[in-house]
Amino acid sequence: xxxxxTTLTGVAVLAAVIGxxxxxxxxxxxxxxxxDTSGTKQITGSPLAAGTKIxxxxxxxxxxLPALGEFPSLEGATGWLNSEALTPQSLKGKVVLxxxxxxxxxxxxxxxxxxxxxxxxxxxxxxVVVGVHSPExxxxxxxxxxxxxxxxxxxxxxxxxxxxxxxxxxxxNVYWPEQYVIDADGIVRYHHLGAADYNTTQAVIExxxxxxxxxxxxxxxxxxxxxxxxxAPAG
Numbered sequence: 001x002x003x004x005x006t007t008l009t010g011v012a013v014l015a016a017v018i019g020x021x022x023x024x025x026x027x028x029x030x031x032x033x034x035x036d037t038s039g040t041k042q043i044t045g046s047p048l049a050a051g052t053k054i055x056x057x058x059x060x061x062x063x064x065l066p067a068l069g070e071f072p073s074l075e076g077a078t079g080w081l082n083s084e085a086l087t088p089q090s091l092k093g094k095v096v097l098x099x100x101x102x103x104x105x106x107x108x109x110x111x112x113x114x115x116x117x118x119x120x121x122x123x124x125x126x127x128v129v130v131g132v133h134s135p136e137x138x139x140x141x142x143x144x145x146x147x148x149x150x151x152x153x154x155x156x157x158x159x160x161x162x163x164x165x166x167x168x169x170x171x172x173n174v175y176w177p178e179q180y181v182i183d184a185d186g187i188v189r190y191h192h193l194g195a196a197d198y199n200t201t202q203a204v205i206e207x208x209x210x211x212x213x214x215x216x217x218x219x220x221x222x223x224x225x226x227x228x229x230x231x232a233p234a235g
Contacts, residue, residue, distance in 0.1 A: 038200070041191040043069030043172055054187065055215070059207045062200060068180075068188040071096070074130075076166020079143065081150055083158030086130060088186050094128045095208045096182040097201075100173050102136045103149035108177045111195035112153050115179075118205060119157045125209045126184070131159040134168045136176065181205060184212040 046069040057065045071088035099115055101108035119129040135141045141163045181190040181204050190204040
């Protein structure tokens with residue numbers, strides 16, 4: 001797992017050893033070490049609008065899912081792979097998994113098979129996986145290198161190229177990898193740090209897809225009338 005700390009000592013040493021000078025941009029500012037906050041991270045830069053209605057969704061073994069903020073903007077992406085540019089508005093009505101990764105991060109790569117399996121298994125049920133590639137090192141900013149990595153690892157879902165860390169900052173992200181699960185109403189409902197504990201994230205995805213299906217069924221079911229129909233009296 002990779003993390004930008006207040007000193008960047010570990011990353012700076014690694015960069016010096018392997019010969020890469022450019023690492024994370026200083027514009028990100030200091031990010032202190034934080035413990036795992038899976039499921040509870042509030043995205044303060046994307047607060048819920050006043051009066052927003054939140055669907056109650058409870059996940060077995062997890063409990064009720066909180067509302068962590070509105071779906072942050074994706075418009076800072078410098079390009080896209082496998083898709084045209086996506087927005088929170090264009091993804092409304094879908095359950096979305098956003099995965100922050102970078103192709104030279106071992107934990108990020110180890111998470112890809114599981115994330116790809118979700119993308120394939122749940123696509124028909126309304127899940128969209130969006131990878132956000134925020135490069136840790138300068139060589140990872142090269143689009144051709146990223147395209148090769150995406151092909152090598154069989155990533156066929158949309159990937160936002162976040163070379164300027166605009167999407168990273170919109171989500172107030174701090175780790176590689178880090179995931180966010182967003183409901184069909186465009187509200188972030190779950191957050192997870194790292195490349196482990198797949199079962200919980202999968203359970204959240206399934207619960208939100210079930211809630212989405214229930215809402216769609218309710219909206220398409222015609223209202224029923226009470227009582228017994230009677231024939232009109234003969235006139």
